[in-house]
Amino acid sequence: MKINILGTATTEFGELWKTSPRELARVAIQGALKDAGKRPKDIDALFVGNMLAGIFGNQANLGSLFCEELGVNVPASHVEAACASGGLALHNAINSLLAGRYNTVLVLGVEKMTDSSQDEVTAGLMAAGSDEERQAGVTFPGIYALMAQAYMSEYNVTEEELAAVSVKNHFHGSLNDKAQFRRIITVEDVMRSGKIADPLKLLDCSPISDGASAVVISTETSKNSKPVFITASEVATDTLSLHDRQSFTTLSSVVRASQAAYKKVGIKASGVDVAEIHDCFSIAEAIATEDLGFSKRGEGAKDIANGRMTIGKGKIITNPSGGLKACGHPVGATGIKQIVEITQHLRGEAGARQVRGAKIGLTHNVGGSGAIAVIHILQN
């Protein structure tokens, strides 16, 4: 059975002070339906990816809630996996099609973060970590800083090389009219930005964002002249805490999920043309580039610094949307936005940031510090 992407849409990502979660969802849902040429009554079920609505807004029951924005009361599931909530919602939606239960379902990723104070957001995001990490007072910048320290030491990588990840992603973001940041930055800008958790600086970190993205998937054939299929949807987990891992410089969940995905599709990493990577911090993309097999161990940051993943220069283009860093990171939406972005490239509809000739795309969505990884492969 083929899983067809019939339609996709995303809101602008950013600090959308005037927009409610319901309105974000509505815009994404209506956009995806329109792109799919479908009406609400054509949708058999809804899957929602969201992490923080309960913690920030005391709102649960999100399946039923967002059915109201879809406009029909269909079976609906809210799926949570911290920052991989969007990807995991899609995974469960795909299962429902493969199970033969539905023909066409809509997957919504949505997050509203800027209505809460910075302290609330910092505390809320630590829900993705463990009791021990919270009790130790560590935050996610701190956790990823530990990974960056280990990585730089183990592979003799400089802060400037890590900074190149953000430089690339801001360049890509400058080409994306949905991106939160569309300003080109330099390595010097990153190096001069305020230290958050040594060696990570402000411009090594993805922002706090609002946004929603949606995708209509179906067992029906797409009417688009360049149809796109999801050919692999793989999930792997790891310990919740970083301190329980054998290595700080690889995420085994990513290695296992991506290897399973490559095997499923029958390709090697080198077969991927374009990938959306979960770059919550610059170090995360450097390590992911290696865990996904795009670079050799220790060479991820260096390859990025050398332009090997940049639009117009590289062979495997990573984060053409601008990634979490420049496009923004409304956590529940991110995994679905990645699908929206890759679909645009495989359709040849990505405009100024089009990866030419892209035929195979990958999305890499991670929850916590690698406690869960969700990998999707999309093909024409």
Added chain:
Amino acid sequence: MKINILGTATTEFGELWKTSPRELARVAIQGALKDAGKRPKDIDALFVGNMLAGIFGNQANLGSLFCEELGVNVPASHVEAACASGGLALHNAINSLLAGRYNTVLVLGVEKMTDSSQDEVTAGLMAAGSDEERQAGVTFPGIYALMAQAYMSEYNVTEEELAAVSVKNHFHGSLNDKAQFRRIITVEDVMRSGKIADPLKLLDCSPISDGASAVVISTETSKNSKPVFITASEVATDTLSLHDRQSFTTLSSVVRASQAAYKKVGIKASGVDVAEIHDCFSIAEAIATEDLGFSKRGEGAKDIANGRMTIGKGKIITNPSGGLKACGHPVGATGIKQIVEITQHLRGEAGARQVRGAKIGLTHNVGGSGAIAVIHILQN
């Protein structure tokens, strides 16, 4: 493909002050594995039903978290649908088997509620409702009281007849060593208990509870001498808010999901021998009895009062576990506990509360005031 229940387990439900959520989960997981004759490494994936860990404990990423208690890092999904989180987690788990993705998965329902203050619990549970309901200051006892007022007026039902629901469920709970309340009560006890939201009194309301339940389901055949299968798993949604509904005396989500389930299995409501009902309030069971087709409209409470759903007296036995009222209602666990209970009856292992000759069982798990309903049918 047949969905086999290989093993089930539940912790005691109650005010388990000394037990952490992780420990609750561990006990339920290990119990279900033992009952199934399986080891952790035999489990291909984990599904977790939970509503409140984020809101009460700032803990998300529950799939990965509870993999640590399972002891293996397998693909894991946290599914939330307010008080129907357990049932909906099972539904998504069943999809994953039907999709051919896994052979054997474990579904965990878990909730820890007593670590929070009463005010926190009252506010937290309103996460299952809508913004408008929260802003109006209404709580779930208030919402169900509105339904009770409408029901009593429409069908000329007395408070004493509603009270009979709790009397039956406390009698059943007295036979269940996992139940939070094992004390037999009378209609007079209910009538004398403190008014919560007119006409609902304390003993019309399910308690605040801690607990965890788990079930191992598989495409493999069970080795139990009386194997149990899940033959239908149906979900329907409705508006989040009660005020958006046409009627206060029926939950259309329950009617639609149960009709779909009966159709799937090829039975009528009268074919059901035993059912676990989502009796968050006495009125909820009265209405559910009618929505499920066990009683005629307006006769649910009267039928219960007349003993037609009581062990040893009735033809269709409802809530042999004691239901949410007497067995307890740790919200994410409830939908799985219902499966555990029905499985015991179909195996003939329910001891003093055994429903004799039970061959077809049903579970009815509801989120919010009927915003979502999840119906499962189990058969030998």
